[in-house]
Amino acid sequence: MKSMPMRPTAPLRLHGLLALCALWVASGNSWAGGIMIYEAGQEGNGLANAGAAALTDDPSVLMSNPAGITQLAGTQISANAQVILGSLTFSRDASNQFDGNEGGNALQWLPGASFFISHQINERSAVGFGMYGNFGLALDYDDDWAGRYFTQEAAVIGVSFQPTIAHQFTDQLSVGIGPRLVYGYYRTEMAIDNNLLGVLDRPDGQLEYKDTDVGTGVNLGVLYKLNERTQIGLAYTSKVKLQFKDSPQVRNVSNPIINAALRRLDVDALELDMNVPQTVLLSVAHRLDPQWKLLGSLGWQDWSDFGEIGVAVDANAGGVDRTVNRQYKDTWHASVGAQYQANSKLRWNMGLGYDSSAVDEKDRTVDNPMGDTWRLATGVNYQVEAGLDLHLAYTLVWLGDMDSEQTKARSGTTLSGTFRNSALHIIGGGATWRF
Template sequence: MSSRKPRCKPLTTPLGLFAVVSTLLCCESASAGGIMVYEAGQEGAGLANAGSAVLATDPSVLMTNPAGMTRLKGTQVNANAQVILGAMKFSRDDGNTFDGGNGGNPLPYLPGSSLFITHEVNDRASIGFGMYGNFGLAVDYDDDWAGRYFTQESALIGISFQPTFAYKITDALSVGIGPRFVYGYFRTEVAVNNNPFGLLDTPDGQLRYKDTDWGTGVNVGLLYQLNERTQLGLDYTSKVKLEFSDSPELKHITNPVLNFALNRLDVDSLDLDMNIPQTATFSASYELSPQWKLLGSLGWQDWSDFGSIGVQVDSNAGGTSRSVDRQYKDTYHVSIGAQNQIDSHWRWNMGLGYDSSAVDNSDRTVDVPMGDAWRFATGVNYALDKDTDLHLSYTLIWMGDMSTEQTKNSNGQSVSGEYRNAALHVIGGGMVWRF
């Protein structure tokens, strides 16, 4: 998310280069961003992340606390799928100065899947592997909407591949570690105003940018059995740096000033550096009875580090580098939940969670419209037999009304409005096989 008035402050920049970059890039605010998604189709999705670092019921625990693998017997496989359905329609207000519509629903759906495998080497050690996507967001507005000069389409997706090792130090204490290899995909499309002063009736041009990169990090966890009814868990994931570098594709740029600057500078590449935030989660569970278990989590995510995005344009005529600060701030998470083991086959999950916003209202942007989020989740797990489980879950992520206003530095024009009753619906499910 960029600030209300996107900033591109050159450290060293020729005048012509600044004209190109400020016109083509600042209007997009170096578009990049994402959200941390707790849901990956696993059974724990029905708990709104409550107890995620102690919920060692299937192999997906290697994503939320690798130490939990030591609680799993034999060889187990967990395959999941999910879809995120968005309801985030934008509504213009009187502060909007651009023509165009409201953009439609920018997030109609976003599918995902995950796969986890664990193997008990002996009564102390376990190994595992996970492939999952728990980071990212994608928006796709109508091309002619009022905010097209800030974004038409933006997507940032991260897929993690995590080999994992866990060891039971004592009967009560386990540790786990897994390196994360993250494949990042970034794509953006933004309209370019060929007629910035409104003197001519000239169709828009467009800037397109797409690239992929690999980043590395680590997932470390501790799991402690305090007594026969209480478990405590702590999980930490390090930041993962992604470096995107590719040539922006420019289409139908008819403004002679822009064409002159581009021809003179022969722009080669646009570099965008960003960090998937480091996180820390503490969880606890308490078994009230053989039927009921209470769970809770407290979490922190380092979004302030993600908000400083390096931008560099290389050209034959010189170069410039700058930092676009999106005014992100760290976020905090709290959740509570419960599990009800109804009988030998059915287990019912329910949870309530809250995440603070990574931006203030004045800094919200249309490429990543994000705010405070409440999670209302529920799900069921059904044991088909002693070696096979089936689970389904539903989560409502409620963000409510989110106002936004972004202003172009060049002429002071703004896109202004509100996302009313914004929400995400997450439906997921999967199976667990034990061998």
């Protein structure tokens, strides 16, 4: 990582970002926030999450609603892969006071894979297993960009392992439970301002932090058949807490004020907590006729529980300031979609979804540039033979233009600009075998 000359202030901000899950560097506590990733390469990628808790086409349903595997005959296996591409570019405006460039495209491509299996024990009971990643992304700004004291690189990767058991208690009602083990990886890197009150011109220092942890949670689900054409699914996922406790690597810090601030934060024993929020999802699937199936979902995500604690450090000769409360709020999801059975082999999926923002516009920051999110998705499923289906899907996740303005509390320096035409492109596909 190269060093850069500094502005005539001495601020230090210790927090990392990723576009969909942000972690704040804190003394003893931090939080996570962002939008959920519903896509894991499964056929449902092409539905924008519409009907996810009520649609029982393949064993990937155990991720959205564990009860759904009671509707799958025999043994079924689904193996999938996907790639997430993105565009997140920051443009400075006239209010910006930081030097450096605009950071380039910060969203890096992120590959992913998932695996699901279900097995029918008898006419009423089924077991299953899923391995999937439904959160995680990576950011990589230019080293010398204007916001380098907030973040330069950040990544979080989460992989879930979920054994599942489900039972159909009546002809209409099924219940399922899936204990979940989540393996998390986190890394962040940012520049440290060594310039002492504008008197000297020193190159940047550097802070890097990375660690792994394992957390646990549970997925619960209920599936109810209203009639032969209509199913309703209700699913709950508990929060999963990940604690990262490794010591960060701090290099080339020559500013005594910054060194004092780091000592006050006890940076050598930094603990970061990332909480994946609890969620509730209600879905419906209705077969209109032999060709058309209509789908819908409503969801809630408890981001407000994790947005009240954050720590920022802005140091100068007068001391060190800390701030808390990043104003996170709960988010809501709505989606509608349809499946069209063109013939006995080909099924076409389409969906439109919306997620509210976890922050108001006035609280948006460059290290967590969230906004209202629209999903537009489509895909196809093709039956190669009686026991083998192939599927391919594409989802556009659109965030649009997002203004961001941040001012250091002690130095008074402002970083200001707009993320323009922000979007994710998710391409996924795979195969389902039935025995």
